[in-house]
Every structure is written in C-alpha cells, then in structure tokens.
Amino acid sequence: MPTRDSDSETADALQDPALLRRLLRAKDRMDASSHEDWPVRRLAEVSGVSEAHFARSFKRAFGIPPHRYLLTRRIEQAVTLLRDTELAITDIAFVTGWESLGSFGRIFRDITGHSPRAMRVLARADVSSLDRVPACVLKAAQRPDLTIAVLEKRRRGAKGTVRPSSTEEVT
Structure with missing residues (x-):
C-alpha cells in the first residue's frame, strides 16, 4: 500500500518539467514512428532516464504503459x-x-x-x-x-x- 511519502514523491515527479519534457520526447518519437519497434530500453535512452524510471513515469504521466x-x-x-x-x-x-x-x-x-x-x-x-x-x-x-x-x-x-x-x- 503506498505511503503518503511515496504519493508525494509521485506528485513531485510528475510536476518536474524536465522529466515531462523527456517523456513527451519519447511519446513524440513513438507517434512519429509507431511502425518501429520501441522497447522500453530504447524509449529510456531517448528520454535519458533508466528503464524502470521511464516505465513508471510514463504510466503515471499518461495513464497507460508505453507498450x-x-x-x-x-x-x-x-x-x-x-x-x-x-x-x-x-x-x-x-x-x-x-x-x-x-x-x-x-x-x-x-x-x-x-x-x-x-x-x-x-x-x-x-x-x-x-x-x-x-x-x-x-x-x-x-x-x-x-x-x-x-x-x-x-x-x-x-x-x-x-x-x-x-x-x-x-x-
């Protein structure tokens, strides 16, 4: 069960403009080339964050996992x-x-x-x-x-x- 501290960290992470820009960059790449293979590793590289951080942050920001x-x-x-x-x-x-x-x-x-x-x-x-x-x-x-x-x-x-x-x- 999430604690108040983890909920606060989640809210803070989603308000980080740099992270949101990085997530949007990956989302834009998927939109422009949806026919290509986009494993989390590749999306994380585009975003400049770790794979786990990218997957968690993307789902929090957009409501669904990258896949x-x-x-x-x-x-x-x-x-x-x-x-x-x-x-x-x-x-x-x-x-x-x-x-x-x-x-x-x-x-x-x-x-x-x-x-x-x-x-x-x-x-x-x-x-x-x-x-x-x-x-x-x-x-x-x-x-x-x-x-x-x-x-x-x-x-x-x-x-x-x-x-x-x-x-x-x-x-």
Missing part, C-alpha cells in the same frame, strides 16, 4: 488506412508495425471488437456522416480503449476459459 500507448497508435493508424486506402490488409499490418498478419488480426480484433475487414466496411460506411467532424475529435472518439492489457481483455471475453499465466496472482 499499450504504442498499440493504441498502431490501431489508430490501421483504422485510418483501412478507411482511406485500398491497401491490402496484409500491407496495412506490416506498414503499421506488426511482424505477422496473424498477430495483427488477433490483436486488432481483441482491441476493436472487429476484424480488420469488418472494420474497413464499418469505417467506410460511417465516412459520409462524419465529414463535418474535425479529424482530431474523430481520432479521440475512436481511440481504442487500452486501460487494461490485451490479454486481460481476451480473458474477460472468453469468460474465464483462458487460464492465468503462472506469474499472475489468482484472486
């Missing part, structure tokens, strides 16, 4: 490409940073609730009704909900049929 943030960006980009281009789904998977079509399709469905093909149909059907909505508002409204891990979403969707890993605590 989930990157998944959010990749899914947003994939939805945009599905809606606005004629690229094959395989090409979209590779352009947005996945190494295999299978993992792209599985994670895409876990996060959005639709297959990439179904999302393409849905996104294109909604285009005419959304012409007058600013792109920034549209992106925010369509942002995938990744407040919980993808594996946890999958487990909840399967209604307990997926067994917890050996490292997870069973409650």
Whole structure:
C-alpha cells in the first residue's frame, strides 16, 4: 500500500518539467514512428532516464504503459488506412508495425471488437456522416480503449476459459 511519502514523491515527479519534457520526447518519437519497434530500453535512452524510471513515469504521466500507448497508435493508424486506402490488409499490418498478419488480426480484433475487414466496411460506411467532424475529435472518439492489457481483455471475453499465466496472482 503506498505511503503518503511515496504519493508525494509521485506528485513531485510528475510536476518536474524536465522529466515531462523527456517523456513527451519519447511519446513524440513513438507517434512519429509507431511502425518501429520501441522497447522500453530504447524509449529510456531517448528520454535519458533508466528503464524502470521511464516505465513508471510514463504510466503515471499518461495513464497507460508505453507498450499499450504504442498499440493504441498502431490501431489508430490501421483504422485510418483501412478507411482511406485500398491497401491490402496484409500491407496495412506490416506498414503499421506488426511482424505477422496473424498477430495483427488477433490483436486488432481483441482491441476493436472487429476484424480488420469488418472494420474497413464499418469505417467506410460511417465516412459520409462524419465529414463535418474535425479529424482530431474523430481520432479521440475512436481511440481504442487500452486501460487494461490485451490479454486481460481476451480473458474477460472468453469468460474465464483462458487460464492465468503462472506469474499472475489468482484472486
């Protein structure tokens, strides 16, 4: 259970302008190159802090871990490409940073609730009704909900049929 001292340290760390600038630098790099591999080690190097400090600080500052943030960006980009281009789904998977079509399709469905093909149909059907909505508002409204891990979403969707890993605590 956190103590008042650790809560105070957390608040102080999030008010450190230098740390926030460093975290934003890493976030901007992920936004600009979401198709690239961004392990915590690389992000920590960009930020000039240790890996553990980066991971903790990023989650505190932005509400989700770096990996989930990157998944959010990749899914947003994939939805945009599905809606606005004629690229094959395989090409979209590779352009947005996945190494295999299978993992792209599985994670895409876990996060959005639709297959990439179904999302393409849905996104294109909604285009005419959304012409007058600013792109920034549209992106925010369509942002995938990744407040919980993808594996946890999958487990909840399967209604307990997926067994917890050996490292997870069973409650």
